[in-house]
Amino acid sequence: MPAIPPADLEAARSATDCALAVTQAAAARLASGTDLDEHQVVAYDLAHAAAAVRTAQAALVYGASGPEEAALACVFVADALAELAGRVVGREEAWGVDPDWLAPARAFLATWRRPETLAALCGVEGDRHLDPDFELVRDTFRRFAEEQLAPRAEHIHRANADIPEEIIAGLAELGALGLSIPEEYGGFASGGEHDYLGMVVATEELSKASLGAGGSLITRPEILARALLAGGTEEQKRTWLPKLASGEVMPAVAVTEPDYGSDVARITTSATPVEGGFRINGVKTWCTFAARADVLMLLARTDPDRSKAHRGLSLFIVEKPRGDGKGFVFTQDPLAQGFSGGPGRMEGRPIDTLGYRGMHSYEIAFEDWFVPADHLIGGEAGLGRGFYLQMAGFENGRLQTAARALGVMQAAYEAAMAYAANRVVFGHPILDYQLTRAKLTRMAALIQMSRQLAYEVARLMAKGEGSLEASMAKAYVCRAAEWVTREAMQLHGGMGYAEEYPVSRYFVDARVLSIFEGADETLALKVVARRLVEQAAGG
Incomplete structure (x- = not known):
C-alpha cells in the first residue's frame, strides 16, 4: 500500500485562500452588473463554490485535531478546488479571474488528488470531536434509531406505510419533539449552543436509520414552534408550545x-x-x-x-x-x-x-x-406578518435539513463499505480495487467535512448569527448527499438497484433534500448568491 503523504495544512490553507479569492472576484464582478438574474449560471455556481469554500474553512479547523483529520481535510480541500476549476474553466472572464488563477495550488492538488493517496486513506473517517454531553445525545438517539427505527424503515419505505404511533410516542418520550422549544413552555431548549448542536447530532442519528420516520419526524414541531416564538401572542405560546413539545399535537x-x-x-x-x-x-x-x-x-x-x-x-x-x-x-x-x-x-x-x-x-x-x-x-x-413569521420558522430548518443529509450519507457510506468488503469480483473483494478505495475515501472526507460545517453553523446560530452559512450548508450538503448515495448504490452493482438492499432507499431519499426547505436553485440564486453580491457591494 502506498505511503500516505504528510498532511500540509498550510498548503491546504493557501489552496482554500486561492478558492476564496475566486469566489470574491466573481461576487465583485456580479455586483458591478445591473441584474443578477441575467447572470444566473455564474451566480448559481458561485453560491455552491462559496459554500464549498466555507466547508473547506471548517475542514482546516478540524484538520488541526490530528494526522487523520488533517489528511481528510487535505483530501476535501483538493476535491473542492478541483470542482471549482470545473465551474470556472472557460468562464474566467465572467468570474473576473486570470486564466492562471489555479497555478499557486497545483502542487497541492498534485499530491492530494493522486489516486494512490486516495486509495491509501480508504477506511479513515476521522473522529467527530464532540464534547461528552453531545456524545451522550448521540448515543441516546443512536440506540433509539437502531432499536426502533431501523427494523421498521424498510417496511415503511416499501409499503409507503404510515409511521407507527409507537415511534412518535417514543420520540416524544425522549424529548426529541421539544428540542427547539424553550423550557418555560415545556420543551428542552435552554437558549445556548446545546439547542442547535444537539438538534444536529440527534437529527443525523435518526436520519441514518430512516429519513422519513426519524430525522424528519422530529423536525415537525420546529417551523410552527419558531414562528410562534417569533410572533405569537403569549396566550398562543402557552397554549400550543407545550402540546408541540409533548407530541400531543403534531x-x-x-x-x-x-x-x-x-x-x-x-x-x-x-x-x-x-x-x-x-x-x-x-x-x-x-x-x-x-x-x-x-x-x-x-x-x-x-x-x-x-x-x-x-x-x-x-x-x-x-x-x-x-x-x-x-x-x-x-x-x-x-x-x-x-x-x-x-x-x-x-x-x-x-x-x-x-x-x-x-x-x-x-x-x-x-x-x-x-x-x-x-x-x-x-x-x-x-395580520400581514405571516411571511416574516414563516421565514423565522424556516431558517433553522435549513440547518436541520443538512443534518438529515448527513445521516443519509453516513448510512450509505457504511453500507457501501460493508458491501465492498464482502463482494468478490474477479477473484478479489471490490474493496481491494483502487477505484473503490478512492471513492470511499472521497465519501468519508465529504461526509466528515460537511458534518464539521454543520457543527460550526450550529454554534453560530446559537449566537444569533449564521443565517447565510445555514443556507450554504443546506445547499452544499444536500447536493453532496446525492453524490454519496449515488456512488454507494453504484458500488453495490446490480444489487444497488434492487430493494433488497437499503442503499436504494438512501439514494431516492437523498434526492428530495435539494428540493424541500428551499429548492436548490432558488436557495442558491435568491439567498446565497444575492447575499454574497450584497457583501461585495458593501451592503
Whole structure:
C-alpha cells in the first residue's frame, strides 16, 4: 500500500485562500452588473463554490485535531478546488479571474488528488470531536434509531406505510419533539449552543436509520414552534408550545401552492374575515405529514390586494382531525364549531413520491374552512406578518435539513463499505480495487467535512448569527448527499438497484433534500448568491 503523504495544512490553507479569492472576484464582478438574474449560471455556481469554500474553512479547523483529520481535510480541500476549476474553466472572464488563477495550488492538488493517496486513506473517517454531553445525545438517539427505527424503515419505505404511533410516542418520550422549544413552555431548549448542536447530532442519528420516520419526524414541531416564538401572542405560546413539545399535537406546514412554490409572495389561498374568525379557501400542495397532523401551519392571503405581495399574508394554526396515508375528507359542523354559515370542507389527496415515504405529502383543498380568530398567529398584530413569521420558522430548518443529509450519507457510506468488503469480483473483494478505495475515501472526507460545517453553523446560530452559512450548508450538503448515495448504490452493482438492499432507499431519499426547505436553485440564486453580491457591494 502506498505511503500516505504528510498532511500540509498550510498548503491546504493557501489552496482554500486561492478558492476564496475566486469566489470574491466573481461576487465583485456580479455586483458591478445591473441584474443578477441575467447572470444566473455564474451566480448559481458561485453560491455552491462559496459554500464549498466555507466547508473547506471548517475542514482546516478540524484538520488541526490530528494526522487523520488533517489528511481528510487535505483530501476535501483538493476535491473542492478541483470542482471549482470545473465551474470556472472557460468562464474566467465572467468570474473576473486570470486564466492562471489555479497555478499557486497545483502542487497541492498534485499530491492530494493522486489516486494512490486516495486509495491509501480508504477506511479513515476521522473522529467527530464532540464534547461528552453531545456524545451522550448521540448515543441516546443512536440506540433509539437502531432499536426502533431501523427494523421498521424498510417496511415503511416499501409499503409507503404510515409511521407507527409507537415511534412518535417514543420520540416524544425522549424529548426529541421539544428540542427547539424553550423550557418555560415545556420543551428542552435552554437558549445556548446545546439547542442547535444537539438538534444536529440527534437529527443525523435518526436520519441514518430512516429519513422519513426519524430525522424528519422530529423536525415537525420546529417551523410552527419558531414562528410562534417569533410572533405569537403569549396566550398562543402557552397554549400550543407545550402540546408541540409533548407530541400531543403534531403539526404540518401548508405554504406551497400548485402554481407558487418558492415564489411564496404570490400565493392565492385566502383567509376572509367572518364573525368569530376567518374562512379559508384555496389549494395547498406538498403538505408533508398533513394526514397524521393535528394542526396545519397555513399561510394565507388576508389582504386581497395582491400588489402588496408578502405584506398581505398572514399565518394561521388550522386544527383538523387525524387521517391516514390514503387521503382524507373532513367537514365542519357549523353549529358544533360555534360559528354561522355553511359547513367547511378540507380534502387531502396523497402525492406518490420516489422516496421520503412514511411522511406522505398531500395536496389539500379548502372550501370555507373556518379558523377561529385566536388561531391567527400574533392576533391582530400578526395580520400581514405571516411571511416574516414563516421565514423565522424556516431558517433553522435549513440547518436541520443538512443534518438529515448527513445521516443519509453516513448510512450509505457504511453500507457501501460493508458491501465492498464482502463482494468478490474477479477473484478479489471490490474493496481491494483502487477505484473503490478512492471513492470511499472521497465519501468519508465529504461526509466528515460537511458534518464539521454543520457543527460550526450550529454554534453560530446559537449566537444569533449564521443565517447565510445555514443556507450554504443546506445547499452544499444536500447536493453532496446525492453524490454519496449515488456512488454507494453504484458500488453495490446490480444489487444497488434492487430493494433488497437499503442503499436504494438512501439514494431516492437523498434526492428530495435539494428540493424541500428551499429548492436548490432558488436557495442558491435568491439567498446565497444575492447575499454574497450584497457583501461585495458593501451592503
